[in-house]
Amino acid sequence: xxxxxxxxxxxxxxxxxxxxxxxxxxxxxxxxxxxxxxxxxxxxxxxxxxxxxxxxxxxxxxxxxxxxxxxxxxxxxxxxxxxxxxxxxxxxxxxxxxxxxxxxxxxxxxxxxxxxxxxxxxxxxxxxxxxxxxxxxxxxxxxxxxxxxxxxxxxxxxxxxxxxxxxxxxxxxxxxxxxx
Numbered sequence: 618x619x620x621x622x623x624x625x626x627x628x629x630x631x632x633x634x635x636x637x638x639x640x641x642x643x644x645x646x647x648x649x650x651x652x653x654x655x656x657x658x659x660x661x662x663x664x665x666x667x668x669x670x671x672x673x674x675x676x677x678x679x680x681x682x683x684x685x686x687x688x689x690x691x692x693x694x695x696x697x698x699x700x701x702x703x704x705x706x707x708x709x710x711x712x713x714x715x716x717x718x719x720x721x722x723x724x725x726x727x728x729x730x731x732x733x734x735x736x737x738x739x740x741x742x743x744x745x746x747x748x749x750x751x752x753x754x755x756x757x758x759x760x761x762x763x764x765x766x767x768x769x770x771x772x773x774x775x776x777x778x779x780x781x782x783x784x785x786x787x788x789x790x791x792x793x794x795x796x797x
Contacts, residue, residue: 618699620726620777622793625660626707626753628728632699635683639694639705639728641666645797651682653694655707690720700781701725704745708732708754712740721745725784730754735763742767748784751777751791760792 619631626640629647637651638644640661646668654662654675664673672682674694680687686697696703704721708730713721727747731754732738742750752763764770771790 618701618779620751620779620793621796622751622753622776624795626655626705626728626730628705628751628753628793630696630698630703632685635685635698637685637687637696637698638667638671651680651685651687653687653689653696653705655694655705688720690717692717693721695721695724701779701784703728704747706730706741709737709741711737713744718744725749725781726751726779728753731759731763733759735759735766738763739766742788747788748786749777749779749789749791751793764790 621629623644625642627642628639630637635650638649639653640655642660642663644666648669649671652671652673674680674687674689677689688695693704693706702724703726704724705728724745724747726749727745728751731752769790771792773792775794777791
């Protein structure tokens, strides 16, 4: 699976058989099979960015499209693609409840909104214990503060290529460069 970042909360996940875009905004025209929308506002729901008519998920529920499972919850989406479990977790004001943690249990990759109170974001990451963390929804100053609080500089990459077998044993931080 390939993961690309288009800024804010917008990612494109591509497998051999399916492409999924989260919270489309500020991205070049593209095609996708699935689109998830976590918030109904212009920073998260620009469906004009697509050349085709993707399947749009913006409500809680369970979905199966082209071999990809998507589980929608009020504060996040869980995506299972090529054996990898990904959580797209929007900006949260506080830690997760036990019920939310139970739903997120076993997440391999966490796409996480960085709270201006970065300690909250770090606490959430530590609650989930994913293999890979990819921050989103941050400004440069907030990112630098987050990196200091998290205790890792992270690896900056243009895009991330991941398989179930390539997941690290210890939590690793990746900063994805924004595509234009």
